[in-house]
Amino acid sequence: xxxxxxxxxxxxxxxxxxxxxxxxxxxxxxxxxxxxxxxxxxxxxxxxxxxxxxxxxxxxxxxxxxxxxxxxxxxxxxxxxxxxxxxxxxxxxxxxxxxxxxxxxxxxxxxxxxxxxxxxxxxxxxxxxxxxxxxxxxxxxxxxxxxxxxxxxxxxxxxxxxxxxxxxxxxxxxxxxxxxxxxxxxxxxxxxxxxxxxxxxxxxxxxxxxxxxxxxxxxxxxxxxxxxxxxxxxxxxxxxxxxxx
Numbered sequence: 278x279x280x281x282x283x284x285x286x287x288x289x290x291x292x293x294x295x296x297x298x299x300x301x302x303x304x305x306x307x308x309x310x311x312x313x314x315x316x317x318x319x320x321x322x323x324x325x326x327x328x329x330x331x332x333x334x335x336x337x338x339x340x341x342x343x344x345x346x347x348x349x350x351x352x353x354x355x356x357x358x359x360x361x362x363x364x365x366x367x368x369x370x371x372x373x374x375x376x377x378x379x380x381x382x383x384x385x386x387x388x389x390x391x392x393x394x395x396x397x398x399x400x401x402x403x404x405x406x407x408x409x410x411x412x413x414x415x416x417x418x419x420x421x422x423x424x425x426x427x428x429x430x431x432x433x434x435x436x437x438x439x440x441x442x443x444x445x446x447x448x449x450x451x452x453x454x455x456x457x458x459x460x461x462x463x464x465x466x467x468x469x470x471x472x473x474x475x476x477x478x479x480x481x482x483x484x485x486x487x488x489x490x491x492x493x494x495x496x497x498x499x500x501x502x503x504x505x506x507x508x509x510x511x512x513x514x515x516x517x518x519x520x521x522x
Contacts, residue, residue, distance in 0.1 A: 287429075292500060422496060468494055
């Protein structure tokens with residue numbers, strides 16, 4: 278279970294409660310997102326290597342199901358591309374082919390402006406840091422209607438945006454397009470000013486064997502906004518894909 282911005286491993290509390298009797302749930306807080314850690318940008322390769330170590334230590338000799346949200350999707354998808362032998366299935370939440378040509382075309386001018394504005398704001402908050410940076414990060418979280426406890430939000434969490442826009446820690450180079458090689462469930466929130474996936478990507482995924490696309494009437498934090506429906510969709514798909522496999 279890999280969370281995104283501005284969350285920690287606690288994002289998945291509801292899913293651990295729902296799935297824990299049947300599955301071993303492994304979760305962690307992304308590097309730099311814990312308040313006890315200092316300010317540092319962690320490179321893409323560092324994060325992918327951390328995921329690999331956790332997977333191999335927690336599930337030695339087994340393949341895992343990835344449950345991903347937000348930046349967790351970005352890092353998790355890149356991990357799945359680089360280590361397909363370690364991944365059995367993928368569950369992506371609210372982020373699909375974000376940034377692709379088709380996704381950008383569907384965003385339109387207004388959507389592109391909104392994406393650029395909030396991401397540059399958070400990248401700048403990371404750069405400024407300190408009290409001012411924290412105020413900026415929490416203010417943006419309120420504007421995005423983020424359900425995360427604001428006391429846990431800080432500017433140091435914003436380094437992924439600094440990787441993207443400022444090129445720190447090597448930036449986001451050598452990215453590979455994610456096309457799932459395993460069964461995949463994609464769940465997204467329908468009530469947002471813009472989408473992090475294109476319609477064509479979702480349609481192509483839905484047509485794949487043992488894969489499914491589910492839209493729920495909520496915002497970006499689908500697992501909180503529609504927790505029961507989200508957990509039901511997870512459980513049903515996991516059981517169905519297990520029987521088909």
